[in-house]
Amino acid sequence: MRDLKKIKISELKGVGPKMNQLLNRINIFTVYDCLRYYPRAYEDLSTTYKFKDKIAEKGLFYVEILSNPTVRRPRPNLDIMSVLVSDGVDTAELIFFNSSFLKNYFKIGYKKYIYGEIKNNKNGLQIVQGQIIKKADIGVFNPIYNLTAGLTNNFLRKLLKLAIDDYSNYIEDYLSNELLKDLKLVDLKTAIKNIHYPKSYEDLESARKRLSFDEIFVLQASLDRTNYRSAIKRGPNISYTKYKKEINKYISSFPFSLTNAQKKVTEEIFTDLESASMNRLLQGDVGSGKTIVASLAAYLTYLNGYQTALMVPTEILAKQHFKSFYKDLSDFGPKIELLTGSTSESDKKIILDKLKNQEIDILIGTHSLIQEGVEFNNLGLTIIDEQHRFGVDQRKILYLKGNNPHNLSMTATPIPRTLALIIYGDMEISSIDELPPGRQPIDTIVIDDSYLTRLDSFVIKQIQAGRQAFVVCPLIEDSETMNLNSVEKVYNRYVSNDFKKNHIKTVFLHGKMKNSEKDEIMNDFAKGKIDIIISTTVIEVGINVPNANLIIIYDADRFGLSQLHQLRGRVGRGQEKSYCVLVNNNKTELAYRRMKVMKQSTDGFYISEKDLELRGQGELMGTKQHGISDFQFINFSNDLELIEFVKKSYKEIYQKIQNNKNNFSQLDYYITDMVNVRFESKN
Structure with a gap:
């Protein structure tokens, strides 16, 4: 059998040097890449609809022409052609730009198939730049691919058809016919054919199910391969039973009681430490008390004679953890030190010597630890x-x-159960799903630009009362292509007019600045030397300033719900009433529903589920978190049963594949590809 990864895409008919370059730009270098370049959507030409059934959606419509086309030329190089059509119930206006050559296609009484999106606005129903569909194409699903300048869907469709016709027989499956039957899955060759050219919804769904299975199963196998813990029988013997009295004494020193959720996850962690090799993810909302649970684990480790390393992504967060651990634990015996990029060489040498001689029990730091x-x-x-x-x-x-x-491992980004099962498939998961009592509730307010003057007055009043504020923007600088607020634009407004008159100290912060600059600004803000920080999302994690009680997020619809929730968590940490103001000018139904979720809930787990439901499979959590964006077929809302089945049956299925040498080599073929894509390129 030929190796599809070794057949260059330039060997296919119609791929010359120019097209080869364009295909390389979208990461198609080989026939394998081509066959695995899946459609992002489909034009459903299998069913015709009435206009009223597809408002704000795309669909296929069979229409009768009611008027002769009219052509307007509002400016040079632009002509607008419009024609009135009926679906037998309602009328709509077809609008085409720079397409007046089509006017002979539309004569009164003619009937046409049109594919496009129905819009309902003040001028009535409209289909803008719809496609005229040939009768011969009715009944199919046309694949739509992600493109680059110079490539068209028609070219990719023809290329995929050629690749499938000439090379699909070289697609080998890692699942035997017996396993396919047991799992009720189609073979890989059929799945790839049908994902590109489905003849029915049933074809499409069976292909999606098979490729979803592959994403889950092959990822699990990839995790096993890259899991440096997989061969470990157990970790150090860290006994809780032996030191229960000391742990209880430490807990009794807290000026608060542990929540039930904290007690539950602490018990799970202690059980792992005592009886297994712990590899556990602790997820919990902002302010849920993950740090105190981590300190309990570190203290128990110290009592058993072992050292703890706590690694965090930023120096600011490292300093906060060091301050917290030192305050809570130093009276109970552990020697705690901080190691970051700004630690002087002389201090670093002393710390490293002490660490090697076990004169340090808990070392907290950034990437410096590795x-x-x-x-x-x-x-x-x-x-x-x-x-x-x-x-x-x-x-x-x-x-x-x-x-x-x-x-x-810890994260303050609660994620849906389906995602957790996939992304952290090699880890046990603990969740702190309740907040400690007494936390100040945060009022979330949604406004548009018409309220900015009133908002400015509110900000000034809060600053004059001794409080501080965060302001977050989606861009650093103004953009010619996006009408969004930038740090530059908002900063220029905040250092003039009423803010200037009231001597309000405002600075800006963004990710392109040097770490030393960012740290200096945040330290000054924490000390109260700065009133307002205008920033991008670099303040999303690890900023703890109890005196800051106000955060304003411009163009809030541009952020994921979980990211908005993370940003909101920067306030509400002190005794003062706190506010989160979401500035949103997007009037769509989706934007309204998302802002409504933020107003109604402060539960990170609920918000993450709604984020998944409303945003779909795209960029969850506001940023492309490691591995998530690579999943194309798993439906995170509906595939929980399939994910749990694969997790439960993985070892049994893997063993059956391993017993067949040919099938096992094919699985290895796909695992290698998965490891390269999901792991090596991510680091």
Whole structure:
């Protein structure tokens, strides 16, 4: 059998040097890449609809021409052709730009198939730039692909048809016929054919189900391959039973009681430490108390004679954790130190010497912890905060600094159960799903630009009362192509007029600045030397300023709900009433529903589920989190049963594949591809 990964795309008919370059631009280098370049959507030409059934949606309509075309030329190089049509019930206006050559296609009484989106506005029903569909094409699903300038859907459709016709017989499956029958799945060749050219919804769904299975199963196999913990029988013996009295004494020193959720996850962690090799993800909302749970795990590790490493993505967050751990734990014996990029060479040498001699029990730091020369004497526990901000290799380096240490990863981004099962498939998951009592509720207010003058007055009043504010924008600088608020634009407004008159100290902050600059600004803000920070989302994680009680987020519809929730979590940390103001000028139904979720709920788990429901499979959590954006076929809202089945049956299915040498080599073929795409390129 020929290896499709070794057949260059230029070998296909019609792919000359220019087209080869364009295809390379969208990562199609081989026939394998071509066959795996799946459609992002389909033009459904299988069913005709009435206009009223597809308002604000695309569909196929069979229409009768009611008027002769009219052509307007409002300016040079632009002509607008319009024609009135009927679906037998309602009338609509077809509008075409720079397409007056089509006017002979439309004569009164003629009937046409038109594919397009029905819009209902003040001028009535309209289809703008619809497609005229030939009768021969009715009944099919036309694939739509992501393109680049110079490539067309028609070219890609023809290319895929050619690749499927000439090379689909070389597609080998890693599932045997017996397994396919047991799993009720179509074979891989059929799935790939039908995902590009389905003849029915049934074809499309059976192909999607098979490719969804592959995404889950092959990812699980990839995790096994890249999981540096997979061969470990158990971690260090860290006993809770032996030190229960000391742990209870530490807990009794807290000026608060642990919540039931904190007690539950602490018990899960202690059980792992005592009886297994812990590899656990602790997820919890902003302010849910993950840090105190982490300190309990670190303290128990210390009592058993082992060291703990706590790695975080930013220096600001490292300093906050150091301050918190030192305040809570230093009286109970552990020696705690901080190691970051700004640690002086002389101090660094002292810290590294102490660490090697086990004169440090808990070392907190940034990426500095994984540098050469950082040697632990007896590392028993690694804790990684905001773990998705670190690559696989970085986490592995920290892990290998010990002898099979336990691992606790933490995230303040609650995610839906389906996503957790996939992304963290090699980890046990603990969730803190309740907030400690007494947390100040945050009022969330949604406004548009017409309220900005009143908002400015409110901001000034809060600053004059001694409070501080965050202001978040989606862009750093103004854009010619996007009508959005930028840090530059909002900063210029805030350092003039009433803000200037009231001597309000305002600074800007964004990701292109040097780390030392950002740290200096945040330290000054924490000390109260700055009143307002205008920033991009770099303040999303790890900023703890209890005196800041106001956050304003411009163009809020541009952010994911979970990201908005994370940003909102920057306030509500002190005793003062806190506010989150979402400035939204998007009047669509989707934007309205998303803003409504933010107003109604402060539950991160609920919000993450709604984010998934409303935004679909795209960029969840506001940014392309590690691995998520690669999934194309898993329906995170509906495939929970399939995901759980694969997780439960994975070892059994894997064993059956392993027993067949040919099938196992094919699985290895796809695992290699998955590892390269999802892991190596992400780090």
